[in-house]
Amino acid sequence: MFQLTGKVALVTGGSRGIGRACCEALAEHGATVVVNYVKGEAAAKEVADAITARGGKAEIAGFDVADTKAAEAAIDEIAKRHGRLDILVANAGISIDGLLLRLKEEDVDRLFQVNVKGSLACAKAATKVMMRARTGRIMFMSSVVAEMGNVGQTAYAASKAAVIGAAKSIAREFASRNITVNVITPGFIDTDMTSNMTDAMKEQLVKVVPLGRTGTAREIAAACVYLASDEAAYVTGQVLRVNGGMYV
Ligand code: NAP
Numbered sequence: 001m002f003q004l005t006g007k008v009a010l011v012t013g014g015s016r017g018i019g020r021a022c023c024e025a026l027a028e029h030g031a032t033v034v035v036n037y038v039k040g041e042a043a044a045k046e047v048a049d050a051i052t053a054r055g056g057k058a059e060i061a062g063f064d065v066a067d068t069k070a071a072e073a074a075i076d077e078i079a080k081r082h083g084r085l086d087i088l089v090a091n092a093g094i095s096i097d098g099l100l101l102r103l104k105e106e107d108v109d110r111l112f113q114v115n116v117k118g119s120l121a122c123a124k125a126a127t128k129v130m131m132r133a134r135t136g137r138i139m140f141m142s143s144v145v146a147e148m149g150n151v152g153q154t155a156y157a158a159s160k161a162a163v164i165g166a167a168k169s170i171a172r173e174f175a176s177r178n179i180t181v182n183v184i185t186p187g188f189i190d191t192d193m194t195s196n197m198t199d200a201m202k203e204q205l206v207k208v209v210p211l212g213r214t215g216t217a218r219e220i221a222a223a224c225v226y227l228a229s230d231e232a233a234y235v236t237g238q239v240l241r242v243n244g245g246m247y248v
Contacts, residue, residue, distance in 0.1 A: 002229040005030030008082045012036040012065050013092030015044035017191030021217035022089050022224045023047050027056035029225055034078050038064045065092045065118030075125035087228045088126040090119040091141040100154045108155045115159035136179035137228045140167045144187045148247040171237035180236035182227050187243025189215045210245030
């Protein structure tokens with residue numbers, strides 16, 4: 001089950017955190033993985049090296065998902081070089097927190113540029129390739145806060161909710177081409193993104209997680225492998241919540 005041998009996967013923001021875990025898990029299941037990054041070339045290289053050291057196949061590709069032309073050109077190039085692109089994990093994302101009354105316009109713009117526009121640019125470029133192949137898998141990385149909201153995360157939550165609406169629409173647009181499009185909404189996962197929280201803040205947060213702990217990037221990657229697999233061929237337009245019961 002969940003065999004991905006012969007498939008080519010692009011994971012945006014694959015250099016760290018959840019993206020890194022997705023790269024590793026997809027490669028473990030046989031996929032050739034393209035690890036995208038924007039700044040962390042050394043980190044991306046480390047991910048690719050770790051995968052190849054374990055007998056997997058990986059390479060790196062640096063581009064800013066928020067730069068539509070660069071993202072489209074990079075994805076075209078990856079697809080041409082490999083002759084295919086089977087899996088896209090639109091994971092690259094940023095968080096900028098702040099209460100509504102303190103929200104800065106430039107922060108809202110940046111959140112939407114990366115989290116929404118960036119994800120859509122990658123999906124658009126990937127679907128062009130997948131359409132011709134009449135098969136493909138796209139996973140968007142949203143967040144639990146898109147569905148439940150969170151104090152101090154109005155703009156971030158809005159950007160992540162936008163991704164859900166987009167994914168459901170793309171799922172409908174491309175179902176006839178056998179391309180499935182799904183969303184993963186992680187709960188509170190231990191990564192760089194959440195590392196600036198104090199222990200007291202983390203303790204407070206974990207209290208609202210029925211399973212009583214934070215999640216791991218590997219637990220998100222497992223959902224990603226499932227949705228990428230042939231076994232998930234009949235699953236599209238869905239939101240897969242991996243959040244320890246934080247939102248049910
Ligand atoms: P992270 O540790 O901060 O890693 C972010 C990744 O995105 C890095 O690989 C980074 O690349 C890349 N990235 C950022 N901006 C980019 C851009 N403009 N173009 C290309 N790559 C870019 O984040 P994470 O916690 O793993 O989160 C991954 C995704 O899950 C995000 O979309 C996030 O919103 C979502 N999420 C996370 C949590 C959580 O609790 N951690 C919860 C819900 C949802 P560089 O290394 O080059 O900077």
